Amino acid sequence: MLDIALWTSLALVVAALLLNVYRLTIGPDMPDRLLALDTMYINSIALIVLLGLWLNTKTYFESALLIAMLGFISTVAVCKYLLRGDIIE
């Protein structure tokens, strides 16, 4: 049962990543691309969690936490750049 659930979840997350790549490619404006990139960060965290379940190891959760932090910081930095033309005033 867990095997089937893992495969289903993996397929759904990969499909979500492909949809994000689609929006990242055609996104008409800069914030659309930024939103797609932010969503890709979160989906990659989901992939890492599923990989940890698949390999039955907890080693990868540090990298998930790292990706979460860096994704948030980079999104905020690019937002500040688009808002003010400068990151640190």
Added chain:
Amino acid sequence: MTHYVILEGVIAFLLVAGGAFVFIGSLGLAHLRDFYMRLHGPTKATTLGIGCMLVASMLYFWVTEGKPDIQEMLITLFLFITAPVSAHLLAKTGLHLRLKHVEKTAGRPAELRHEEVGEKPVPHPDRGHG
């Protein structure tokens, strides 16, 4: 024996629900018509989906190793705190750049006060930039 089966069912359900929510969030991102609508999908559905998956992972390692682990809960908490902040900043950026919107989207950029959509930051009348 039976409660392991029940726990496995709960974990499997949480995994599939998480995958479905993540997929629905990205579907909204790819399909909806303007930026202010597209912001809804990733900020709500994707956050709930990743929360479901992390809770499933925490339950799984709790069952297999016998003791709970705070790490997944930490990631969940961090994502749930930061998602609204980045969504707010993205919405502010969209309003600042005056992105196109369809007629159904409520709240025009023109309805905001002048200093909220201005070309450059406006100093406060008393305190300057602070």
